[in-house]
Amino acid sequence: MKPNFPHRFRNEGLYEQALTHRSAARLNNERLEFLGDSLVNMLVAEMLYETHPRADEGVLTRLRAQLVRGSTLAEIARELDLGDALVLGSGELKSGGFRRDSILADALEALIAATYLDAGWQACRDVVRTLYASRIATLGVSEKDPKTRLQEFLQANGLPLPQYELVASTGEDHAKLFDVECVVADPALRLPGHGTSRRAAEQMAAEAALNEIKGILRA
Template sequence: MKVSAQLEAFQRRLGHSFADVRHLLRAVTHPSMASPHRDDNQRLEFLGDRVLGLTIAEALLTADPGAAEGTLAPRYNALVRRETCAEVARQIDLGEVMKLGRSEMKSGGRRKDALLADAMEAVIAAVYLDAGFETARDTVLALWGARVTTVAKDARDAKSALQEWAQARGEPPPVYTEVARSGPDHQPDFTIEARLANGETARATARAKRQAEQAAAAALLEKVSP
């Protein structure tokens, strides 16, 4: 099967040359481009999530043989969450080769965390189907790189850490409020304020509400922690 120069270049960035490029084509096809003659990447995403999870879990156990489950779990979550998968996808310019329908193209789909993360998991599954688990594992470890060994010892997300800080002092959970929204409708920036019952606040802006909330929580935690 003839492969475009764009997909050839992507395979080099990925670090895997497909024996059957149909796996890759399916992995980069968003549901908005599916048809009776073209499968989308949703089933591959489901499989890739499991391959990624096993790879990261094994890598964390190897990297820190003495770590307890309570320490490993937040590290694991930090490495497999949507934002990290999207970050890795951008690292290899996955968005450039994604096949999207017109509506997703117009709404900036190539830059959306959700679409990039789903496609990244689908690509991992495609490597697994093309060459087996060991190759898929090696591909994941190469792409995730130093993230596995440098993930924070306490990788709890900032919102959880801030809530625990408040609860330890007998305070109710922090409140998150959207105080501003700017930019185009298809790609807005959200400004979120995190507020504690004691009156302390912090704000942060990001492309996604969840990211803005996490950033605001991190800023507030830094502000109130000694």
């Protein structure tokens, strides 16, 4: 059964490759997934830039991370019934690979890349905008930034406050990139963040740490 994907492919070979997991064939969707990951990040960033004109870089980075993470991509893939169309090796079939978030997310990104190769930039842009329209429209922007929310969450649970360590800064002065880590003592975690400013990188790391800690405490 074909998924409800919003693009009709002229090149059926690209379509089939996008849905083929590496466990099933040498010609699989890994390279397409690599390209699709960048396309999704760029096009979701464009949508957020348009729809949140007052949001700063830190907020936009956090929102994009929320929208392009594997669990969100897998949710979209399920809405499209992508799992039923995947081509998997026997081992992945037996272990339920068609339900796994990582496999579904990779296949969706591969289909987006295949759309770009099949019909060009505008077709790819239209597909991503269609897939994300409802999520962008209902996306709430928290007044508190991730560092503040992480601090308040840790305090409320009697846990020590985080530290932020600069790991690296690269590039020319006008185009620097910063890598930081949010270090939490309990539970013991080191979560990375990246950004074009140290503040933006710290906010991304704090968001990742908050999500990780909430998941640990729920388990």
